[in-house]
Amino acid sequence: MSDSYTVGDERENEQDGAAADRADGRNVSTPDPVDETTGETTPSIQHIADADTVIEAADLTVHYGDVEALKPVNVRLPAQEVTAIIGPSGCGKSTFLRCINRMNDMVDAARVGGELRFRGKNVYDEDVDPVALRRKIGMVFQKPNPFPKSIYDNVAYGLEIQGYDGDMDARVEEALRGAALWDEVKDQLDESGLDLSGGQQQRLCIARAIAPDPEVILMDEPASALDPVATAKVEDLIDELAEEYTVVIVTHNMQQAARISDKTAVFLTGGQLVEFGETNRIFENPENQRVEDYITGKFG
Amino acid sequence: MTRLPFGLGGTDDGRDGDGDGDGVRTDSLRTGSVRTDGGETPNPFANVGDDIARKQLLGRVFVGICGASTLVGIVALFVLLGDVLYEAWGWVTLDFLTYPPSRFIENYYPDGRGAGIYPALVGSILLIALTAVFTMFLGVGAAIYLEEYAPESRLKSFIEANIANLAGVPSIVYGLLGLAVFVRFVGLGESLLAGALTLTLLILPIVIVSAQEALRAVPDSQRHAAYGVGATDWEVVRDVVLPAALPGIMTGTILSLSRAIGETAPLIMIGAATSMFRAPIEDVSGIPVPDLFGPFAAMPMQIFDWARLPEGDFQHVAAAGIVVLLTILLLMNATAILIRNKYEK
Ligand SMILES: Nc1ncnc2c1ncn2[C@@H]1O[C@H](COP(=O)(O)OP(=O)(O)OP(=O)(O)O)[C@@H](O)[C@H]1O
């Protein structure tokens, strides 16, 4: 584990360091430093060791007070793919997602057990600063939540607090283009982000999340508050994002999961990760009977 | 509008008499279904229940009582204001605002040598300005700590309950505290600073509670958005929470301050002067500077001082003082309302 990636060390040399680590993590196929733990994982999730693992949960559990919200989760999420998390309401999808960038820290009652590794490093280690972690892992929320600031300032905010001192205009434009919003807003960058439509607001939030150039983007039902046209735009966007980023998306909509994701994780009631694998296989030929029942709409 | 010469249904130009242009005589259809036998239409709700009328009456009586209660308050206020304005009519002059008080009523007359409320006016304004600075820092600081940082615990709820209780403690008790702590123990004497610190203690609980409410009203989704792009706790508070809560905090603080400006009891307790000839301002090489450690008079006490003088015309002088005090108070409240309206959408 000596060569493992230390998030906490990242803060001093953010810009150069991030670029170097990315090249290291994505283009060179180094042996996975945590291969030896494969034996612990559940049978249905073994076969994806070929892809480059970015996020790995090892016996990850979450309790809210005395209530168990996540039963031990073991899973590896591959780089530069879209992983969909599906399951019935209350099964712990959001809880799992919030473990990845430690947004659970904000919930007083939440207790996390086990490990959640980002490029091999347990993000719950003492020496990991959640602030540094969140600079690597962007998040898009269920309801669009732009700041009551101008469109420009919304996108620039992450870069500003991270001390970016390069060409801000260029980065803002790049992020807005990346979020497929540039053409719609390029003449009104000084207007409030709140004056946009719901779908535009959500794409603005995506632009805000990708502007600091994270490695992973987490999305918690990003299209559930949008109409079908806006949803289609966001789905197209997710497809494009996967070329550059690792995307983990929670969705209630199984057609959506099937359309946009490469891998799918199915959580079922009780906070259990029941099955994980290629999206096509999960939807056509699930191993688990309960997953099949859920996918075919027999319960949930 | 253009018309097709040979459109389908081209003969129908909408002139069917009912004006909706659909070519159907809607009126005849409508009435046909209701008028069954040409006689009086029976009321289908006639026998639904006779208690409805009684309940309606009860409701009207209740509304009447509530309306009357409102009226009592408003009428009392207007009578009071009217009386004060009537008494003060012609006494609030420029001289009244710019001259120190006098014990001789002749000096207050329009052709007199000039006398007025100037030292107490300046004293009150400085007092409130100092109090505003102290409460802004202490009150907002405490509210931010309690809302944004302090973990949920017994201690926190204990502290919050006590802050709420402190808001109900009579102002004279704060005067006693100010006397013991600031005047005697710290040794500030009967100074402007001691007065401002005492008034700060008095309104601090209300400022904290209202600032907490303003902070609580900032949706969590905003905080999460900032945390999500890697903001620290401090950056979240500075960039997201405070800007969103500031209008509410300002409104609450200004309204508390406008209560403090009329307070008399705590100032009597700490031994502030009832009437001063000099405003608490020093000349430091030509520049007027507030004299924080010197004695001061405030408007409510000056008004009280006039009101208890035996000579009849001093009642007019007191009324004039009240008008000045109320004007400042209304200006402060108007500022609070302006701030609220500006940021509320
Ligand atoms: N802050 C919290 N405090 C206590 N319990 C919580 C909290 N958040 C979630 N839970 C509980 O944890 C379980 C999982 O919740 P979670 O929000 O992760 O579900 P979900 O799969 O995202 O559901 P949905 O599809 O409805 O969003 C639920 O039983 C919920 O009641």
Ligand SMILES: [Mg+2]
């Ligand atoms: Mg959820």
